[in-house]
Amino acid sequence: MSNKSLPKFEAIIYEVTGPVATITLDRPEMANAQNTQLIDEVDAAFDLADADDLVRVVVLAGRGKHFSSGHDLKALVGDTEPDEWRLMRETPEGKYHHEKVMYFDRCLRIRDFRKPTIAAVQGKCIAAGLMLACMCDLIVASDDASFQNPVLRMTGAAVEILVEPWEMPARKAKEFLLTASVLTAVEAERLGMVNRVVPRDDLSSTVREMAETIARVPPATAQVVKRSINKTLDLQGQRNAYDYHFQAHHWMHGTATALDALEARQKMSSMTEVFAEHRDPESDQKPA
Ligand code: ZN
DSSP, rough: OOOOGSOOOOEEEEEEETTTEEEEEEEGGGTTTTHHHHHHHHHHHHHHHHOOOTOOOEEEEOOOOBBBBBBBHHHTTTOOOOHHHHHHHSSSSHHHHHIIIIIIIIIHHHTTOOOOEEEEESSSEETHHHHHTSSSSEEETTTOOEEEEOOOGGGSOSSSSOOHEEEOOHHHHHHHHHTTTTHHHHHHHHHHHOOOOEOGGGGGHHHHHHHHHTTTHHHHHHHHHHHHHHHHHTTTTTHHHHHHHHHHHHHTTTSSHHHHHHHHTTTSSSSSHHHHHTOOOTTOOOOO
């Protein structure tokens, strides 16, 4: 595929080197918070990787200090999102449709992407950032990576896809979500959520090496085995559990608990203020 046919991306970088396509989230000044543009561009980049027969493996990475701080909440409450989505989210039906299309379906499309995928994670990987990373087949983390899903304190029933019970033992998943604890890369590896932890400087070379190793498997073989392992998870109920949680997540959005908190949040002047009341007094964690 020649570079001329590539669409112009602003929120991501798409590169193909040999058999490996790399999609890099490119909003480092926003800790790669996911707004509509970024989500659309990631989706379009997966289209390119799908259509390019030379691409055998896709790497999903983030530029800058952090992999991703989650959905761009600032864009959602501000006026930087496309009108059609912003207005749509004003009704419960519209919000359901928006989250189904933009978060749930787009993420599962990555999970079901036919070619093997590797997430390269550094710095903070929070809430929807974690959801996104977990859609990849393998996760390689740098030693400075940390994982957290603190949205329960903000009334959210986690994020749209509940990956945690599939990424760690159920009891650990409950602790992770209910206490908003921060998992280090080493802990995440011990729990089986992360394949490998490497020094920050070695992250991209290690991921590259793994991608090239995977690319030595004939594509049809790699793809059929990936699909078979995903099917195993489906037979264990993963897809049904994801579907159930999406409904539960939306039920929560419509409760007085969530709506009152949303109203209070909209009166606040900054996201720092929003997060301040949910933060541990002794902690300096900034969830977004
Ligand atoms: Zn939601």
